[in-house]
């Protein structure tokens with residue numbers, strides 16, 4: 377792999393990621409969750425290798441969680457996750473692949489979704505008033521709600537009892553109380569987030585183009601998204617890579633923070649803590665919106681985790697690749713940190729974080745009792761907010 | 763127009779169903795040539811990822827077979843297969859693919875006839891359903 381990579385490409389990457397500004401301070405390595413709990417893993421030394429025109433090993437290439445903590449802390453603004461993504465793109469071109477989890481089920485689903493004639497059904501489990509738009513219908517839908525892979529994940533992780541569809545039911549109901557009644561595109565495809573970060577750029581483009589084509593045909597103007605990964609991908613990557621992207625992508629939590637007016641109907645006292653999932657926080661820059669929502673709630677006491685906002689801990693897994701003991705240790709650390717706040721619920725904006733944390737809880741009896749997790753949107757809805 | 767010939771992947775466990783398929787062969791039982799059999803050590807080896815991969819690569823139907831409940835050579839492999847097939851049915855239904863395109867059958871080593879019969883029926887059913895809508899462009 378090293379040999380095949382052209383030197384000029386490495387030079388390009390050095391420019392693109394600003395690696396040449398690295399001052400060798402090792403803040404990244406000290407911050408990296410993988411390096412902290414696992415074997416020695418050093419973004420610093422990979423950046424230094426890059427400067428010497430070498431690339432990290434195949435193993436190391438897939439190990440990074442693309443959590444972005446190193447990039448956030450780097451005094452020289454070296455875009456390490458971006459560098460990893462670019463290297464993965466090269467690796468994929470050469471036929472190398474990461475180790476998928478769950479026997480590759482989720483990767484297969486993503487690939488199958490590139491079939492143009494597929495008629496998937498994204499509306500199962502959503503409120504009855506939500507009107508689906510089928511792929512052939514031409515409409516001027518205006519507002520749509522982008523569900524994401526929750527229906528699939530709910531089926532796969534049914535035993536975790538996380539009720540992943542509740543998040544989207546709640547989001548839709550809350551939007552409705554703000555006078556937004558979005559449609560759902562029944563043939564919505566995977567947003568392509570995982571393909572993007574796994575370096576499978578062709579797959580990402582395939583999915584993005586199919587989605588955008590459906591948006592266009594349905595006359596979409598605004599797209600409401602709750603999943604932080606979908607939001608990040610639609611709002612920040614689609615406009616960069618899809619030729620014409622005239623749509624407004626709106627994060628549900630942000631929208632609710634700006635528009636929900638009616639306070640909750642219950643003032644039952646509860647203390648909660650909040651996890652700044654990476655795609656919501658470090659990548660989506662949405663830190664204060666969820667906090668604003670929570671601070672408006674009667675009876676809800678938000679206790680911050682020691683590491684919060686830009687410094688938030690990692691849920692230990694990403695892209696459905698490479699799950700192992702390191703992931704479990706990170707999940708354990710995250711749960712324990714949340715439990716130390718004394719809060720009874722850990723609110724997450726990202727249901728994938730909840731899946732990963734629940735997995736650790738299922739495996740390790742002691743962790744089961746630590747803390748419950750809930751999606752922040754379903755929590756709001758449950759509190760009777762309108 | 764020529765009759766539609768579905769492509770079918772059949773997973774068969776080494777200890778019962780594959781032997782059942784073998785028996786169908788040596789007994790010269792007739793069944794349609796649409797199936798490509800893949801031997802696995804146990805039906806418990808089958809996962810949604812594997813079944814979906816078969817669909818992704820162009821299968822119009824997937825036939826999973828294992829030992830009868832209670833007879834699995836690894837005790838509970840076929841119980842696991844049952845759950846995995848059930849889950850995969852849910853997933854393909856969400857993807858807009860008829861769940862009937864995935865079939866599970868318990869076939870013992872002595873049931874050559876059952877193997878031939880259930881494969882024949884399955885091929886016919888898939889012929890009725892027509893081509894799978896999966897055509898991966900990537």
Ligand code: SF4
Nearest residue numbers: 408440441443444446
């Ligand atoms: S993105 Fe996260 S996991 Fe990857 S090197 Fe940086 S800190 Fe480590």
Ligand code: SF4
Nearest residue numbers: 398399401402404450
């Ligand atoms: S934090 Fe930035 S400057 Fe410091 S070693 Fe890492 S990449 Fe280099």
Ligand code: FES
Nearest residue numbers: 775804828829839
């Ligand atoms: S060995 Fe046949 S099903 Fe397990």
